[in-house]
Amino acid sequence: MKSKIHLSPPHMSGDEQRYVREAFESNWIAPLGPNVDAFESQMAEKIGIKAAAALTSGTAAIHIALALLDVSKDDKVFCSTLTFVASANPIRYQGAEPVFIDSEPESWNMSPQALERAFRDAALNDGLPKAVIVVNLYGQSAKMDELLAICNRYGVPIIEDAAESLGTIYKGKFSGTLGTFGIFSFNGNKIITTSGGGMLVSDDADAITHARFLASQARDPAPYYQHSVTGFNYRLSNLLAGVGRTQLSVLKKYMAARRIIFSIYYHGLNDLPGITFMPELAGTKMNRWLTVLTVDEDEAGVTVEQLLAALHEENIEARRVWKPLHLQPLFRKTAYYAHAPGVHVAESLFSSGICLPSGSSLTEEQQARVISCIRKTFEQESRNRVYLILGKHEV
Numbered sequence: 001m002k003s004k005i006h007l008s009p010p011h012m013s014g015d016e017q018r019y020v021r022e023a024f025e026s027n028w029i030a031p032l033g034p035n036v037d038a039f040e041s042q043m044a045e046k047i048g049i050k051a052a053a054a055l056t057s058g059t060a061a062i063h064i065a066l067a068l069l070d071v072s073k074d075d076k077v078f079c080s081t082l083t084f085v086a087s088a089n090p091i092r093y094q095g096a097e098p099v100f101i102d103s104e105p106e107s108w109n110m111s112p113q114a115l116e117r118a119f120r121d122a123a124l125n126d127g128l129p130k131a132v133i134v135v136n137l138y139g140q141s142a143k144m145d146e147l148l149a150i151c152n153r154y155g156v157p158i159i160e161d162a163a164e165s166l167g168t169i170y171k172g173k174f175s176g177t178l179g180t181f182g183i184f185s186f187n188g189n190k191i192i193t194t195s196g197g198g199m200l201v202s203d204d205a206d207a208i209t210h211a212r213f214l215a216s217q218a219r220d221p222a223p224y225y226q227h228s229v230t231g232f233n234y235r236l237s238n239l240l241a242g243v244g245r246t247q248l249s250v251l252k253k254y255m256a257a258r259r260i261i262f263s264i265y266y267h268g269l270n271d272l273p274g275i276t277f278m279p280e281l282a283g284t285k286m287n288r289w290l291t292v293l294t295v296d297e298d299e300a301g302v303t304v305e306q307l308l309a310a311l312h313e314e315n316i317e318a319r320r321v322w323k324p325l326h327l328q329p330l331f332r333k334t335a336y337y338a339h340a341p342g343v344h345v346a347e348s349l350f351s352s353g354i355c356l357p358s359g360s361s362l363t364e365e366q367q368a369r370v371i372s373c374i375r376k377t378f379e380q381e382s383r384n385r386v387y388l389i390l391g392k393h394e395v
């Protein structure tokens, strides 16, 4: 069996133990400590935002953002449909309901025209949402200017789910800094990792101070344990923040590596019939967290299923694009707005998309294996098709 090639494995730079060791040496194992403070301020400085709170996960960061925006029972929150379930689960934690918004073809992210229709309906019928969660998928920024213009017109704040887009630049600004709140994830598969972790960021420094309060059990300033609101236990540990400090220092390098991986895939596969790579939105420089392509099965003569099976056979981890949340059994009865009447962009990306191994530690040999496996599958299938056509002629 050939050695396994993972989709996006953790990539340690080698120096991560430095701050962890420091924490051990000073016995700073308790959750909060100097690594947490340093990780937060370095992150805020790096992406050009006023304040950041280090949390246990990206999911926790979304949950705290919703709590800060006072999302509660029976409220509505608009959310991108083409995303990982973690973008929407915290809406339900707060007793609120999501309304899912389709993608548009240029960024694969939230469609401004679908959002506009959702707002118009909400304003006419059952009231505006408390927040809009905009996801920046696979490292690609959504069309933030258009989305912000609509949300500002209705006075509704945006939470930018930038779990996959740390390092991406949208019109000169870092992805995750354009909404009222931004969230990042340091889960094992993300561009940098603390094994598990997340960050909530905002230019509203008071809100981030309140986030830290909520994330550490919401303890009132009193000489005994007193609590006036429901809090959470969501702060990142000082040990893991130590890993984060080193990882943050190699972000730029890792982003460059993922962009090179994309360009090697592009030049190695782009001539195949029916293959289209995820575009890069004009005015942006994306981190290419994952290289994703779509397959037009008729043109390619190869199905998504056949390609995934061939890669699996070679011990290569490849995945389908996220299954849209409005198609999930979990969200069976929720409202959904298509890009245009009868045009379902997220659904067609789901049925035609494949994510290729893209980790910053991927070697040239490994990548050559992925490319050759895909090319072989295309060649085989086109040979089969020729036989079929010839066979027909003989009859």
Ligand SMILES: *Cc1c(COP(=O)(O)O)cnc(C)c1O
Pocket (backbone or CB within 6 Å): 056, 057, 058, 059, 060, 083, 084, 086, 087, 135, 161, 163, 164, 184, 185, 186, 187, 197, 198
């Ligand atoms: C990974 C991810 C999350 C959740 O982050 P965790 O740290 O795993 O909780 C949220 N949204 C998106 C788009 C993600 O990819």
